[in-house]
Amino acid sequence: MPNKLVLGGFSELRAELVALPDAVNRDAGPILVRYARAAQTQVVAAYPSITGKLRDGVRVVERTARGLATLYTLVTSAPYAHIFEFGSVHQRPRATFLPISERERRAGVVAVAAMVESKGLVVRGAHD
Numbered sequence: 001m002p003n004k005l006v007l008g009g010f011s012e013l014r015a016e017l018v019a020l021p022d023a024v025n026r027d028a029g030p031i032l033v034r035y036a037r038a039a040q041t042q043v044v045a046a047y048p049s050i051t052g053k054l055r056d057g058v059r060v061v062e063r064t065a066r067g068l069a070t071l072y073t074l075v076t077s078a079p080y081a082h083i084f085e086f087g088s089v090h091q092r093p094r095a096t097f098l099p100i101s102e103r104e105r106r107a108g109v110v111a112v113a114a115m116v117e118s119k120g121l122v123v124r125g126a127h128d
Contacts, residue, residue: 035108036072
């Protein structure tokens, strides 16, 4: 009598793998927007308020990248934000927007990596 090995569950595994990007995107969205809004709040608080344009120009823009992931980008529309950030001949640089947004972006990546790991996947390089 020959031995017989029957392996099952591949169709179920395939269905889980196909559904994973949607589940991760659905769970990552609220995490990423939370960090983007935190960055927005910190930048607005750090900017001086003379005319209000510098503070009023800071906003979070939501974009969908290739239908797979939702990205949140912190932007400023103040025409002189770059002068405030990098300085000029008449003004010293005041690095505000870039350090805050970078710190919150990194924290958001770490939080999303932790969420992905909670789904049983291994994430490498989240702290790079």
